[in-house]
Amino acid sequence: MAALGNQGTVTEAAGFNPEDDSKRLREAMKGAGTNEATIIEILAHRTIAQRQSIKEAFKRSVGKDLPDELRSELTGNFEKVVLGLLMPAPVYDAYELRNAIKGAGTDEACLIEILASRTNDEIRALRTCYKTEYDRDLEEDICGDTSGMFCRVLVSLLTAGRDESTTVNEVQAVQDAKELYEAGEARWGTDEVKFLTVLCVRNRNHLLQVFEEYRKISGRDIEDSIKREMSGCLEDVLLAIVRCMKSKTGFFAERLYKSMKGLGTTDSILIRVMVSRAEIDMVDIKAEFLKMYGKTLYSFIKGDTSGDYRKILLELCGGEK
Template sequence: MKYDSTEQSRHPHIIKSSRRSEAPFLLSVGWGFLNIQTFLQIFFGFPVQSCSTMAALGTRGTVKEAPGFNPEQDTENLRKAMKGAGTDEAAIISILPHRTIAQRQQIKEAYKRAIGKELVDELKSELTGNFEKVVIGLLMQAPFYDAYELRNAIKGAGTDEACLIEILASRSSSEIKALTAAYSKEYGRNLEDDICGDTSGMFKRVLVSLLTAGRDESTTVDEALAKQDAKEIYEAGEARWGTDEVKFLTVLCVRNRNHLLKVFQEYQQISGRDIEDSIKREMSGCLEDVFLAIVRCIKSKPGFFAERLHKSMKGLGTTDSILIRVMVSRSEIDMEDIKNEFLKTYGKTLYSFIKGDTSGDYRKILLELCGPEK
């Protein structure tokens, strides 16, 4: 029997220039160089890995370290782009999407040294619309960008549950700890408390479980336990009247990826169904959405984000908040894999979708983040 989930109202939450005063720490130069490992060492005492390990967020991104990087020259070019009447958006596009997050932080510091002003403030005074949102997003460190998106999803009337699900279901334990600390530092608030105040029921419990960042991140597979997990999930759903959602939560939010892939195989053998089909049959609303997101991220994170991008652009209109968030947050991690999954699943390139669904400088900067059409 389906779980009857009461969904709250949804509305898009976006980065607005009028909210500049809310993010002084988020965009501050002083924290510019923090990657996730360093951030976690400061806030949680975790050991920092070697510099070579920390150099990039991922190895399958379209954004790579710019060779011969010169932050002072980039600073001068950006200053010229904003000097006088009008703005040279092409110059901005030629620089920022072609620098890594770490390199952009160096540009921010170099700009402040040379000009005596914050680069972010200067750009906000010159740019507008979705183009501005992409540019400002690129200048944020990953944990702070996630924190900013989550804050926008929660504050005000209504809740953007899809944003909460996308971020919390797809981030690793270390990433969740980092964004939670960033949220607390930036807003002086507890992220779990804010989410609990904006959600309810089993959906709230799943989000809280994800926020604890308690997923086993080893690669060990206990085959006997995998069989038991699959059997218990089946007995909690398909094999009974009603659904014991807690069992789904216990397995899907705690077990490691390799173990869960084995659980999904065992579940298919026991039930004759893919676990996604059973979730759709047994649950509804936000609870269905969050469990499906967890399963899809376990199966293929690039596939999950390819689906999010397709959803943001299919049909009439564009959900720019999703499009911007995914393009900015994944460009340095796994955008190449996302592009491959997009083409395989939808028969068209991500590049062509973006080109056909956006326009102007907004289109140009997104296409730079996407990388060349294959």
């Protein structure tokens, strides 16, 4: 999947000077009213690493935390995007997971999206951040908030134990496909553990081969079988894993599309995907979005959001094309 070079819409700003940026941000918040245009111009065009330097420069020169200052000036979804941009990636993931778990009810879709799509290193980093930021164990929190096989799949993903090599064992791939078929379509009731063992542990290239073999054996796409055999959150998490293996950018394009189509916008998903992927693969997600839905991501965001919230998302989207 790794493309050459950066596939993000946000790249390092040339001639970067954190002191200058910090000073401009301070001026944007001084006096009555806030200059949102300056905030967007700076924060949507700096990398995460550059934003950390701006935060340090701001604290040095003002003696206050930049996120706290912005929090007191901004509101709503625009504030959420800005504060998200100021967090290092694993801190942002940990923050989103904590919000998904705490309080009444659980945002299972958030748990699924993050844990099914991150690399082993990213999962290890977000676990550490979760512990540091909240003095809590993420696995314990997830086990306290979810149950059954859904919980077991999330815990397996949390171990960051997926094989990340590119080796395909042909014999094993056929065997895996056969066992998945026998665990689902070919029997009464479903042996869900087999799905967990194969989908949460094998590497991407191997799984693509398994999906191919599965189609030969069953005459069906693995996604169709999961939909027939599973339900609820377990179905959702297994489908997310399969889709991330087939195409991670396709997975995120679909998340963005579903967050905006129909009545109302699921802003939490829209914000999380735009903030977390802007520096990684947003260029590819945009291309995939256009291919899948025949419209640009830019036009979707433009039609579905408004005000400064729209402006900053469009900057992160990186233009019409």
